[in-house]
Amino acid sequence: MSADDQAFLDVLSSLPHDIQRYSGEVAEYIEHYSGNVADYIDKNVERIADALREALAASPWLPESIRPRPPPPAPALTLPTSAYDSIQNWISRHKIVTGVIVLAAGTILYRTYRSSARSRKTRRARRAGSGGRLDVVVIAGSPALPLTRSLSLDLERKGFIVFIVSNSPEDEIMIHNLSRPDIRSLTIDTTDPPSAGSSIERFAHYLQTPHAAIPGGKRHYLTLKAVILIPSLNYQTSPIATIPPSSFADLFNTHLLNPILTIQAFLPLLTARLSPANNSNNNETAPPKVLVFTPSIISSINPPFHAPEATVCSALSAFTEVLAAELRPLSIPVTHVQLGTFDFAGFSPGASARNRGIHHHHHHHQGVNGAVGLLCASEGADTLQWPDSARHAYARNFERQCGSAISAGRIRGMRGSSLRELHNAVFDVIDGSITSGTVRVGLGAGVYGFVGRWVPRGMVSWMMGIRKVDELSTWEQSESQRNSYNSSLNSPRSAGSVDDHEGEKVGDLEGLEGTSMSQESFVAVGHMDQHKGVADSHVWKEDL
Template sequence: MTDAQQLFDYARKQFTEIADDVERHFEQVAGQLREWMPADTPFARQLPVPKRLPPPTTLQIVQRWISRHKGLSAAAIAFLVTGSIGTFIYIRNNGSKRKRRARRSASGARTDVVVIAGAVANPITSGLYLDLERRGFVVYVVANTSEDEQYIRAQSRIDLLPLQLDLVDPCTAQDQVARFRALLERDHHAFDGAEPHRLLMAGLIMVPDTQSMPARIEDISSEEWSDALNAKVLNTIATTQLFMPSIIEHKAKVLLLTPSVTPALRPPMHAIESTTYGALEGFSASMAAELKQDGVSVSQFKLGNIEIPSVTIKQRREGVPQPRLKGTPLRVLHDSVFDALVSQRPSRTFHVGRGSLVYNIIGSWMPPTIIGWMMGAGRKPEVVQNARDEAMQSSQGSLTWERVEQEA
């Protein structure tokens, strides 16, 4: 063995002894520390808690069951879909076929009173008050002129009566409404010896005629603006104010019927119609908020394309081409109005008529440029002055109030 090898073995032996001494020293120190430190100190080493998988959720259980029973799941889903559709159709058919009749007293007399204010000769208005009278209501139609009163009496209905209301003279109008309130407050007898009963105001229905012929803003005179706002907006507001005490006392429903297709799209050449519709919608929203604390509900009917038999017959006789898509039958509007009058909590908004809800969504969410492109922006419609003057002078100009004019 050489001297170098002996030196190397000696160095390795010394290194091993030093390492063993250091390891024994650290073990001794660690043992002393474990004896000195308590077990609940944060420095004490704790064994890790074994992880447990959380229990499966309901969704996971359903997904696992569906994956194991695919055939049965498909059959169950098909059964639910077809059953839901069949149930919806059944309920809808029963709802349309069920008889809707107003309440009567013990003696068989009519007790519910409905007041309708609007264009008397308008097909929507006339069809509405005739239908409500057939369903058993005592219907009072607001007549602002002697011509309106004669038109209502010409219908020859016992419980369809004109209610004179002079909106030009506020004092006279208040006296007329006071006589109407006295009629509701006194006892009535259906026949001699019958039990007395009182009339109950079921609702006030307002059908303002917001239709106007297409015209550019610079072509509309200030007199036309004044007449339109007075006849379509101010008269509606004044009529509602006069009947407000009776509405609050009897908890009557307030219904506002307005066309919604053209105002929702806001096309050019319809400034008067869009302005009056916006004013009436704002008035309805404010009135609903105020009357809510009195327990009175206000509903707005947004009307779309409604097929009116009398208008359809007239158009066929005049050779007007029929649209490809038929409108909603007028009976649907009558049923919706009746349901709103007798419901405890009617909806705030009713969409009746083809296109009412769709065009409302389009007008609220789509950009104006796209709506203008859909309406054919850039084309100048031809406005016939004679037809425009005739429509502004007669309520018959609202025969097509539920359709978007082709000129727009």
């Protein structure tokens, strides 16, 4: 057998094995493909059957008896979730609410932490080695004010020597009645600049003179730590039309001009840097601080019928800002303390009488800003004493505002903040713990500041009960004004030039003013209108 034949036989012998292998692969492929095809056909047949069943069930033309029933809904698969997962899902759905809650909680926690830390702080003034007092505080405020008395007693208890500025013998008597050896009177007459300067010189000499706690003890020098300005807080509540000019003049003199002159008198002492040559603690002495107190509630929202307080407090705030700008280069801090509502129980003159149930409607009451203020109409003021025109225009809104929940800056039904909050804030400013230029203390100080900045004025007035006035009184010309005007028209000079006619009317008005000023109280004085022939009875003239 040749080699070619043997090769051919080998090929023929290998064919059965290849055919068997290929046939097995083809069988496996057909089996797998047929299985997939069967599965595919089964799934589509079931889908088609479900769709056909649903279509027939929803067909109205089939009778109810042969209409197929729809398949029952598959039961919802609920997986048990933990509380953490539930909270996380709620947070993801309410992101804005979550942010507000986190911000509010953080603010409350921060304020609570600061309040607790400040309440635990030990507040005591410095003492000399011999036990004598070293720090001096001057309070420029009337000793009749509850705020002045409470603050002076607290500072004296904490170790300060307190001087209260007095302008009269009555003030000195009230300071003496406090019965505290370290609360003393400092007489300064701000209306007489030379006398005020002499008083400041004597006070500076007192600070530069060494003192001893006990006779024969070690001597030390006193240090002026702060000058606290507390303006008078008694303001009239009334429409502008019913306030005589003399009241505005007295208000500006006592509430605005007097505090400015007091600070002006102390400025040479503040900028002098009192430092005796033999004082070993010169380098450690901080400059004195200036604290200006003003009520902030009324000046923040400027409500109707509070023109005196709003005007004076706004002017004092502007004055404080200018003073701070001038003293800042001299390293003398100026802090504006904006007061809210405080509880002065025990410090108001009539507190004991009110506690016994005695009501004095004609007396003054303790105001919300620590002052003694006038009563509103709903609390004792008589609007019937106003002129008819002012009563028709303002009386109803005035009474509504006095009866509102937030009238005069007070929140009806809520007591003021504790005086300890104010005392702690003042001490922290004096010792340097608080360095801010503006400090809001008391209930409502921060809230009303926010309302004044962001809430529309119309909404604030509406909340205080102010409503539109539809009915006003008609103008009634007085008999004397009519006679004066008629006589001016019938005079021989009435046919003259316009200038002569106007000059004659001016002369008649001067005579009318002289007649009006002889009355017993403030009266309406006319101002003639050449077009209408009437007199303006809203101009006030003061009794001479």
